[in-house]
Amino acid sequence: MTARLTWSDAATLIQRLGSVIGLALLFIALSIMSPDFLSAGNLLTVLRQVSINALIAFGMTFVILAGGIDLSVGAILALSGAIGAGLMAAGYSMWLAVAAALGLGALLGVVNGVLVSWGRVAPFIATLGTMTLIRGLTLVYTDGRPISVTNNAFALLGDGYVAHLIPIPVVLMFVVFAVFAFLLRGTVFGRHVIAIGGNEEASRLSGVRIAPMKLAIYGVSGLASAFAGIVLTSRLHSAQATAGAGYELDAIAAVVLGGTSLSGGRGWLFGTLIGALLIGFLNNGLNLLGVSSFYQLVVKGIVILIAVLLDRR
Amino acid sequence: MRKLALIVAASLLAACSQQGPGESSTASSSTAGGAPASGTPTIGLALSTQDNPFFVELKDGAQKAAKDANVSLVVVDAQNDPARQISSVEDLIQKRVSVILLNPTDSSALAGAVQSANRANIPVITLDRAVDGADVASHIASDNIAGGKMAADFLASKLNGKGNIIELQGVAGTSAARDRGKGFDDQIAKTPGLKIVAQQPANFDRAQGMSVSENLLQANSNVQAVFAQNDEMALGAVRALDGAKRGNVLIVGFDGTPAGKDAVQSGSMAATVAQQPGDIGRLGVETAKKLIDKQPVEKTIAVPLKLLTKDAP
């Protein structure tokens, strides 16, 4: 790397750091405007609130980087959570329930991958279909009722703390972030994800096997959603049949706010973390400021639009 | 390296607990909870949704009462998502409000949030729906069983003790749906000439109320009355009956929302069992004020209902 910085470098840097700068500005503004904002307790609370969306968004980042989209994440979250809770309610051990939920999530993701690669269905339509299908299966399985979880060890996943301070969902979020960031930047798999998003045909002609890659990419997204489903079920002490409705849009918003291009090939996982935090701090700050929830939606919409406009090329 | 990781992991696990920062019993009693040292006390109101006029009226009642009592009121809205409501309650705890008025999205998922508030010495009053598995200072709701009974009695007299009835049910698992249904069904069972020929959930939603009614009317041609467990579903049924040109079917709703009252006035609905959501909100704030002033409050407060017809508005 040379030390010389050209204009295009500077532009790229600003584009990349836009989300970080946005988060910093929001942080400063909220600290000044709300006396309750800047406390360790509140910040950790926000991190915990963010963790569910961040986990889903980490998986979504892979899909979007590869030029796809996954609308089924919220539905996978609901069904995985329900199956996990159902197994525990039926007396199976917590670890078996968690493993089954994660496995199911990954499998549902792979189904998305099959539809998109071998079925040649546009990702938007394919995952819209599986979203509806999985929502239906969840209602069938739960009969529309919440499934309560009484397992105390399981409840720790969502409610517990490490060293009496850091909520376990936050720790899980950072662990998954570290693993996924390494997967994206340090492995051949990650390299190929970005290559497919940048130019699928050129990647194919360079010997990248597109179909197995897509199965894996959507599988990662399903796995991440299932993981989020487990944490959410643990936090709610119950699996809700309608859990995660609309979460796909929050996850996509986090990815895009983080500077990942919706057309694929450009982006980073750290940005997604920042994007999720931006949404979380915005929700928290507006609540602390007592802003009506109607205006909260307006503000969130404006923030997303600004981010997308800044991302234009 | 691996050994080190094991030791770190083990010590982290050992440090895991369900107790969070600032929640150890000695620290909390002196700092958290109670009114802030200066200024007017703040009450938090966590609504399940504002999509439904009922909850908007409840909020308006609370806001008016807060103004009269010279307390400030912070309103947060969960958009019917239990996870979002937990976040909102956490935000209210971080804001150190004196009392939280909670209108839960769901009876089971919010227990953890209520416990968190209790640990932070913030009393919780539930409005309209109860929370299972957690202590609340007071529960304020309409007497829904009595309301169901009122609707049944009204239909019995209007139909002269003879006829077939369709029942539109609310969100499964909510206490409102359970109690209204129980009051209505038990009373109908006492009149041998009356028969509930079909009952199905339409989730308190107008659009679903319409489509469910359409389906049930297709299946049951000989129907004289519809009982909907809220006005929104009843108004959906009005649309369905209009479409089917079945003007002679009596429709009874529940809640007494402005739109419901209008429909009763215009004759498209026969009656509505009016709740006083404004009163629920008002009583919530007044009860909260009592708690702030260290006065005793009742564990459950039943808000009276009123049957509204065209002749007796």
Next chain:
Amino acid sequence: MNAPLIRMEGIHKAFGPVSVLEGVDFELVAGEVHALMGENGAGKSTLMKILTGIYAPDAGRIEVDGQPVSISTPADAERYGIAIIHQELNLIPSLNIADNLFLGREMHRFGLLDRKAMRERAKEWLARIGLDALDPSTPIEKLSVGQQQMVEIARAIGQNARVIIMDEPTAALTERETATLFALIRELRTQGRGIVYVSHRMEEIFALCDRISVLRDGKFVGTRPVPGLDLDEVVRMMVGRTLEARFPKRTSVPGEVRLQVENIGDAAVHGVSFDLRAGEVLGVAGLMGAGRTELARLLFGIDKPSQGRVLLDGKTITPRSPSEAIHAGFGFVTEDRKALGLVLDMSLRENVSLPKVPAHAGLVDRSGEKKQTHGLIDRLKIRTRDMELDVRALSGGNQQKVVLAKWLALKPRVLILDEPTRGVDVGGKAEIYHIINQLAEQGVAILMISSELPEVLAMSDRILVMHEGHATALLNAATATQETIMHAATGGK
């Protein structure tokens, strides 16, 4: 003589700290075809973008008919009668010819589109450039690239353009289409219009143009009349030195047979057979649509053959996917590097290692990857300040070298090159030829598809000529001539 149609004087343009044009002069008179030449990155397209109002110059003056003007938007350029025919055609494939001709300036009556009037006017415009046979209601996607270009020219003329800029107009044309285009350009010249002709193809420029202006590194080198000018002079103006030879010589002799292709075919290729030796360059010549690229796609496993087989070192392999082909030892430098060869938003380093990322157990070996990239940058003389730069930012010639580097990293046994020097400037071409020779000397079997006959003749050992999906001749390059190749390529015996 009257004032020139266009005079640009002392044009400066910088993007941030990077100066792209430094005091460039350019003049175009009525009734001339004026070539604008220079290596990639010399500033030709920036100069033309200033003339067409896409960029504003930082300094300098522009005169039209001797009057100083300011051209700050494309609409201004259109008002002064300046039109540009882009390399990437700006037509909407699903709309028909008339719709495209009137796009943005539709004729209407009472607010309704007047399709009939537009069709008639379109017919008139097409006739003016000798395209009477074309029906204005034909959708653009049904036309050949050459016909589409004609439609663009018709649009420019319909708008009464007096200055027409053509950017590499023959890049995608067949010989016959090129001849038609040249006839049209000569006709436009006699009508008193001025044509700016941007191209790398020396033969065309000498055949067509009246004057040549050369840019180098953003500076104006000079304008020369074509009569009496020789090729070496132009090359010297462009690169600042004479190239020792346009086509470097190769010394090696082909070895054992490496690749045998037997009767291979699908919908576009009809039973083609040949063999290719280690260290041999087999040129593949033919017109557009002769099935050359389709043949390459079959060999590389992109399309599935319906007949025939492929043997590598005597073993049947017939690849069923690119990844199988690569595994067997094939490399494929595609014709369209932006669409098929590169991931533009990835760095040079990441593009080079796309076919095979240096890795241990799936984990990327960063230092190994950097070392490999460094080696290839040196070997191919890729000019970049940084291997982390996105390939989007590189010039065409350097991008083409990155595509080559991708396959060199794999040490292929058979390398297929599809138009390896298209859109590459003179200096870059010589370097690519040098690399091809090097690879052949190392024993790589090379199949080189090219539409430039001098290139095919000079670089190949043997030449396979194709016509409409059939192999019509297999010539010895030492004895073949452009005439014998063209004869076979047009289906003659």
